[in-house]
Amino acid sequence: MKKVKIAISLIMSSLMSLPTYAFWGSSNSDLEELKFSMVQGIQSNEYKAAKIMSDYVNDNTDGKLTIRLYSDAQLGDDLETMEQMTAGALDLGYVNYGRYNVFMPELTLLQYPYVFKDFAHIQRFSETAYFQEKKQEILNKYKWRQLSLAYGGARNTTTTVKEINSVEDFKSLKIRTPKAKGNMAYVSELGASPTPMAFSEVYLALKTNAVDGQENPLSIIDSAKFYEVQKNLTLTKHITIGMNIVVSDISWNRIPEDYRDIVKKGAELAAQYVTDAYIRDEKNLITKFENAGMKVSKPDLSEFAEAFVPLKTSYKDKGEEYQKVVDAVNESS
Structure with a gap:
C-alpha cells in the first residue's frame, strides 16, 4: 500500500x-x-x-x-x-x-x-x-x-481436487486471490494459504496445479473458463x-x-x-457447470461467517474512523 x-x-x-x-x-x-x-x-x-x-x-x-x-x-x-x-x-x-x-x-x-x-x-x-x-x-x-x-456478483470458491463443505476443508489448500486484503483474509482466516497472482495467470495456475483453487463470481468462472480446470464449486458467497x-x-x-x-x-x-x-x-450458470462435470456444494454459511467475527471486531477497535464505517454498514443492513 x-x-x-x-x-x-x-x-x-x-x-x-x-x-x-x-x-x-x-x-x-x-x-x-x-x-x-x-x-x-x-x-x-x-x-x-x-x-x-x-x-x-x-x-x-x-x-x-x-x-x-x-x-x-x-x-x-x-x-x-x-x-x-x-x-x-x-x-x-x-x-x-x-x-x-x-x-x-x-x-x-x-x-x-x-x-x-x-x-x-x-x-x-x-x-x-x-x-x-x-x-x-x-x-x-x-x-x-x-x-x-x-x-459485480458474489464471490464463490472452486477447487481442483478437494471438495469444500466446511471451514475445516480449507486447511492446507493454496487458493489464488487478487492482491486485496479482504480476499486474502477470506482464505487465511479459514486456514488456507492465499496466493496472490494476476488474473491473466490464473487459468494456467489451476491447470498445472500451481494452486489448489480460486475464488470469483460465477460469471467470471464462466467467462474465464475456470470450470474446465476445476472439479468442485462451493457456493461460499463470501464477498458481495x-x-x-x-x-x-x-x-x-x-x-x-x-x-x-x-x-x-x-x-x-x-x-x-x-x-x-x-x-x-x-x-443459470450452476446448471451449466454441473453439466460440465463440476460438483456443486452449498455449505452452511453461518459457520463461515462466524470465522470472521474476530477480524471484524479488531477492525472497529482501530479507531473512530473505522467505527464510522461499521456504523454505516450496520445502519444500512
Missing part, C-alpha cells in the same frame, strides 16, 4: 509542476475520445456493459465523442487503472468497492467477507451520509468521479461485490458540458446491464 501511495504522490507532484499544455496540448481542449480500461476479457459482463455505454455515447453525440475499450488489462491492472485516472492519463474504469481501501485504509471493511448481505445492502450503504462524504473525499483526493454503481464506473475528474472537466449527461446516462445503462447479467448468471 505504501508503494501505491508513493506512486500517486509522485504522479500528482509531477502533474502540478508542469503546465497543462505539456500533457494535453491546450488547457481548454475538449476530449473527443475516452479510454475505458478493464481487466476483464471481451466475453465478460463488464466488457459487454462498457460496449453498451460506448454505443450510447457515440449515438447520442453523433460520433463527436467516442469511447475506446481496452480489455484484458491491456493498460494495466485495476490498481494501475485507478492510478492512471488520478493522473488524468486514463479516462474510465471499473472500481470495485474493495479497492478503495488501498488508498483509504479505513474503508477496508468494505471488502471483508460476509459484510454485505446482498447488492441491495450495498446500494443502501452507498446512500448513507457517511459514504456520501467519503464519495466527495474520493473525488477531491484522487479525482475518481463515480458515475454509476453496479453489482459493488463496483463503480468511474471517470477521471480531469477527463470529466474536458468533456464538453453538453455531453456530460450523456456520458453519465451511458454509465448508468452499463451498470444496469452488468447488474442484470450477474443476477441472471447466478440463476
Whole structure:
C-alpha cells in the first residue's frame, strides 16, 4: 500500500509542476475520445456493459465523442487503472468497492467477507451520509468521479481436487486471490494459504496445479473458463461485490458540458446491464457447470461467517474512523 501511495504522490507532484499544455496540448481542449480500461476479457459482463455505454455515447453525440475499450488489462491492472485516472492519463474504469481501501485504509471493511448481505445492502450503504462524504473525499483526493454503481456478483470458491463443505476443508489448500486484503483474509482466516497472482495467470495456475483453487463470481468462472480446470464449486458467497464506473475528474472537466449527461446516462445503462447479467448468471450458470462435470456444494454459511467475527471486531477497535464505517454498514443492513 505504501508503494501505491508513493506512486500517486509522485504522479500528482509531477502533474502540478508542469503546465497543462505539456500533457494535453491546450488547457481548454475538449476530449473527443475516452479510454475505458478493464481487466476483464471481451466475453465478460463488464466488457459487454462498457460496449453498451460506448454505443450510447457515440449515438447520442453523433460520433463527436467516442469511447475506446481496452480489455484484458491491456493498460494495466485495476490498481494501475485507478492510478492512471488520478493522473488524468486514463479516462474510465471499473472500481470495485474493495479497492478503495488501498488508498483509504479505513474503508477496508468494505471488502471483508460476509459484510454485505446482498447488492441491495450495498446500494443502501452507498446512500448513507457517511459514504456520501467519503464519495466527495474520493473525488477531491484522487479525482475518481463515480458515475454509476453496479453489482459485480458474489464471490464463490472452486477447487481442483478437494471438495469444500466446511471451514475445516480449507486447511492446507493454496487458493489464488487478487492482491486485496479482504480476499486474502477470506482464505487465511479459514486456514488456507492465499496466493496472490494476476488474473491473466490464473487459468494456467489451476491447470498445472500451481494452486489448489480460486475464488470469483460465477460469471467470471464462466467467462474465464475456470470450470474446465476445476472439479468442485462451493457456493461460499463470501464477498458481495459493488463496483463503480468511474471517470477521471480531469477527463470529466474536458468533456464538453453538453455531453456530460450523456456520458453519465451511458454509465448508468452499463451498470444496469452488468447488474442484470450477474443476477441472471447466478440463476443459470450452476446448471451449466454441473453439466460440465463440476460438483456443486452449498455449505452452511453461518459457520463461515462466524470465522470472521474476530477480524471484524479488531477492525472497529482501530479507531473512530473505522467505527464510522461499521456504523454505516450496520445502519444500512
